[in-house]
Amino acid sequence: MTDPTSAEPTGPGPEWRGVERALLPLRRLVLLGWLLPLAVALGVLLALTAGPVWALFALLPLVPAGWGWGALARNWRSWRYAERADDLLISHGVLWRETTVVPYGRMQLVEVTSGPLERRYGLASLQLHTAAATTDATIPGLGPAEAERLRDRLTELGEARSAGL
Amino acid sequence: MTADRPDTAGPRFLPRRPEGNRLHPITPWRRAWAPLAALLAFAAHDFRQAREWSEQLTAGWVGLGLLVLLPVAAGYGFLSWWCTSYLVTETELRIHTGLLFRRAAHIRLDRIQAVDISRPLLARVVGVAKLKLDAVGTDTKDELAYLGEPEAVALRAELLARAAGIAPDAAPEAGEAPSRELLRVPARTLITSVLLLGAGWGTLAALLAVPTLLWLATENVWTVLAAAVPLAGGCWAASAGRVVREFDWTVAESPDGLRLDSGLLDRRHATVPPGRVQAVRIVEPLLWRRRGWVRVDLEIAGVGKDDDGGGVLVPVATRQDALDVLTRALPGVDPDAAVAAVTPAPLRARWCAPVVRRGYGHGVTPGAFVTREGLVTRRTTLVPHAKVLSVRFSQGPWERRHGLADISVDHGANGATTARLRDADEALALLEAQADRSRTGRRTALPDRWLTTPERGRAAPEHGGGTP
Numbered sequence: 001m002t003d004p005t006s007a008e009p010t011g012p013g014p015e016w017r018g019v020e021r022a023l024l025p026l027r028r029l030v031l032l033g034w035l036l037p038l039a040v041a042l043g044v045l046l047a048l049t050a051g052p053v054w055a056l057f058a059l060l061p062l063v064p065a066g067w068g069w070g071a072l073a074r075n076w077r078s079w080r081y082a083e084r085a086d087d088l089l090i091s092h093g094v095l096w097r098e099t100t101v102v103p104y105g106r107m108q109l110v111e112v113t114s115g116p117l118e119r120r121y122g123l124a125s126l127q128l129h130t131a132a133a134t135t136d137a138t139i140p141g142l143g144p145a146e147a148e149r150l151r152d153r154l155t156e157l158g159e160a161r162s163a164g165l
Numbered sequence: 166m167t168a169d170r171p172d173t174a175g176p177r178f179l180p181r182r183p184e185g186n187r188l189h190p191i192t193p194w195r196r197a198w199a200p201l202a203a204l205l206a207f208a209a210h211d212f213r214q215a216r217e218w219s220e221q222l223t224a225g226w227v228g229l230g231l232l233v234l235l236p237v238a239a240g241y242g243f244l245s246w247w248c249t250s251y252l253v254t255e256t257e258l259r260i261h262t263g264l265l266f267r268r269a270a271h272i273r274l275d276r277i278q279a280v281d282i283s284r285p286l287l288a289r290v291v292g293v294a295k296l297k298l299d300a301v302g303t304d305t306k307d308e309l310a311y312l313g314e315p316e317a318v319a320l321r322a323e324l325l326a327r328a329a330g331i332a333p334d335a336a337p338e339a340g341e342a343p344s345r346e347l348l349r350v351p352a353r354t355l356i357t358s359v360l361l362l363g364a365g366w367g368t369l370a371a372l373l374a375v376p377t378l379l380w381l382a383t384e385n386v387w388t389v390l391a392a393a394v395p396l397a398g399g400c401w402a403a404s405a406g407r408v409v410r411e412f413d414w415t416v417a418e419s420p421d422g423l424r425l426d427s428g429l430l431d432r433r434h435a436t437v438p439p440g441r442v443q444a445v446r447i448v449e450p451l452l453w454r455r456r457g458w459v460r461v462d463l464e465i466a467g468v469g470k471d472d473d474g475g476g477v478l479v480p481v482a483t484r485q486d487a488l489d490v491l492t493r494a495l496p497g498v499d500p501d502a503a504v505a506a507v508t509p510a511p512l513r514a515r516w517c518a519p520v521v522r523r524g525y526g527h528g529v530t531p532g533a534f535v536t537r538e539g540l541v542t543r544r545t546t547l548v549p550h551a552k553v554l555s556v557r558f559s560q561g562p563w564e565r566r567h568g569l570a571d572i573s574v575d576h577g578a579n580g581a582t583t584a585r586l587r588d589a590d591e592a593l594a595l596l597e598a599q600a601d602r603s604r605t606g607r608r609t610a611l612p613d614r615w616l617t618t619p620e621r622g623r624a625a626p627e628h629g630g631g632t633p
Contacts, residue, residue, distance in 0.1 A: 087600050097565070099558040101600045106554045130554040132575035137555065 014082035014089055022121040023141030024076045028069060030117075035065040081139050086161065088128070088154065090137050100137050105161035106130045110154045112147045126150055180244070183261035183269070185252030189293050189311045192249075193242035251309055253323060258298070260307055270307055274328045276300045278441045278465050279422075280321045282434040284314075289432065296320060299465065325421040325436060344419035348490050350480060354458075356408055358481035361452040363541075365404035372396040411480040416490050423494055425478070437478075441465055442494050443552045443578035445478070447487070447504070447545040454543075459487045463494065464578035495549055498532035503547050506530045507537050513567050514586035527572075527584035532606075534574050534599065536584045546582045548574055550599075550606030557581075558596045560589065572596065 043058030074094045082089040091099040107128055114124040124147040128137040142150065244264050252259045258277075260270045281297040288294060293311035300307070312320065359365060376393040383389075412429035422438035444464040453459065461478040478494060479487045488500040506528030514522045526537035533547045553574045560570040570592035573583040587595070 086604055093559075095562045097558075097560045099596060101556040101596060103555070103600060103604060105604075130575065131577045132554045132579055132581065 014084050016080045016082045016089075016091075019076070019079045019081075019139065019141035020123055020143050020146075021076075022123055023079075024073060026117065026121045026123065026141070027072045027076070031065060031068045031072065035061045035068075039065075076141075079139070079141065083150075083153070088137070090139055102128055102130060102137050103161070104154065104157040107154060107158040110151045110158070112151050114144070114147075128154070180248060180264070182247060183250045185250035185259060185261065188246060188249055188251075188309060189313050189316075190246075191291055191293055192311050193239070193246040253320070253327070255327075258324065260309065272298060272300050272307060274324065275330075277324060277328045277438075279435060279437050280324055281436070282317050282321055284432045284434075286430045293317075298324075321436065322421075325438065328438065329421065344417040344424050346415060346417045347423075347493065348414075348416040348479065348482060348486055350411070350414040350482060352412065354481055355411060355414070358453060358458060359404055359407050361456075362403070362450055363452075365400065365407075368396060368400040368403050372400045407480075411477070414480050416479060418493055423478070423490075427480075437463065437465065437494065439494070439496055442549075443576040444546055444548045444580060444582065445491060445495060445500075447491075447500075447547070449543040449545075451541045453481070457484050458482065459484050461487050461491060464576065464580055495533070495547065497551075498547060498549050499530065500547065502530045503528065503533050503535045504545060507535055507545065510586040511569070511588055514569055516567055517564055517569060517586055522586060525585045527587060529595070529598075529602075534582075534584075534602075536582050538585065548576050548582055550602045552576045553599065553603035553606075556596055556599045556603070558592055560592075565589070572599070574599065 039058050039061040042061065043055045046057060047055040071094070075092070078094050078097075079092045081091070086105075087101050087103040089099065089101055091097070108131055109129040111127040111129065112124050113127065118124060122143065123141050124144045125138060125140040126142055126147050127139075130137075139150075241264075245262075248264050248267075249260075249262045251261075256274055258272045258274060260272070262268050262270075278299040281299075282294050283297065284294045288311060292314050294314050294317040295308055295310040296312055296317050297308045309317075309320075372393065375396060376389045379385075379389050379392050409429045410431075410433075411427055414427045415425070417424040417426070419436075422436050422441075425433075425435040425437065427433050442463050442465055446462040446464070448460040448462060449458075450460075458481050459479075460481055462476050463478045464476060479490055482490070488504075491500040492498075507526040508528055510522050510525040510527075514525070518525070521538075521540060524538050524540040524543065528535045533549050534553065535545065535547050537543065537545045554577060555575045557573045557575070558570060559573070564570055564586070568589045569586045570589045571583050571585050572587060572592050572595050573581045575581045584592075584595075
């Protein structure tokens, strides 16, 4: 306690966990769900108004779709989280990297949400709220069982280490 | 609500009165203005139609209208006063309001962040005051308007004493805690400091230039007025309004916390309990620096940044005086050491932020996380380690190329402060160390009820929250 910088309660390093593989097809589906209809609509519109050659421009939305296909895979691999003795670490991002540390004692609310599409893929996401609205700590793509385990564990730890403002 | 208590039952034709104390009987007269104000707002909103109507009005119609409106307004005022009450219990302050839509606010006493008494000019004449409460997690301030002045002072003392953890039976008699003056801002210093700010001159220049240009361009009086009125308002707020609001600013120390009194026409009395300050910002505008003046802003949970005058600890003072006051507001933090600990961002950060880089700085002391930014107006932000809610490391591709990264900490006043463009290795080490530091900082921090001893302080919130 005298020299907080040298305190090392967690041992050699945190144990990182990734998120479920099913998150990747889900995100790719959403990506194509936006860009394919756009390409088709653009193609039909151009073919009807300007001529079939111009309709080739409709292939343009497919370029970001192809890039996004790979980028989503890299982004999926970058999502990871670690439970340490006193805080939760969440890290994500490939180009823009972000690592958030949330002490258990500071969590006000732990929320597990699961939309219809996520449920189809057997996924849930976990969101942590502290008293600061700027703390945006979300872990997407957890298995429902893992999400519930994490929620219960975080709530329990949060109560044990709770602190006022 | 089930038992028919004698003091809550009125005559049968009146709605049930919620239990508790009433506001001052002057209140209905203020409330009576609401319908009239609504009518005026409607007239101003639909100006042309209102003028058409006013041309058709005769004295008889006006009289009839007043005959109908005044009793309705008075009745509304009376009924809303009738349905408003407050009650202090062991753990809560209960406020009941609303005639049609009933609202019952129960504010936990140990969550109260600050209690303000404000006395607008008219209220000062009548001898009443308004009590405003800041609690954690509420967006709007709950207020009790109006109370008799002695009653307001006594209620504030009782609320603060109970929030501080003085034995509940003794709380009503504890009375106003004694205070000791720490700082008083002379009128001359305040006026000079406002004159040295860019904002007032900027809006004044805009006020002179924009309407003139608009007049030359359009020659339409209404357009010119539409532009000039908001600008004049801004100009007033940045210059004379500021002097009026911050006139005779006094900071005093008492066991309740820091007392802030200010105002030329409307007197404002705020009390900031110790240990509830989430972050502190030392602001140094360019033209103040030669005189060594600074302003100190506070961030307190539940207090909005745009509240009038909200969040200012010291409007202007010499650096040393301001830092002395700051020591009282942030127990356990040494502001001098914090300011001295700031080191600038590395030189290679100029590839990311060519000019503003020179403003960026960051430092850590045993008490606080410190960041600095700004070239023209230099802002140094101090967040005590105990108040840090989460820590974030972020790095974009361009920053990674230069081995730089940003570290942000979030605090309880819904805000974050960012140490920009630090060395990436240093930032990673900071991320680890800051989490540890805020953990140990919390253990040694003051208890929520700051007058209780540490042993009782840990037990008190559970006890207080559990028994209603």
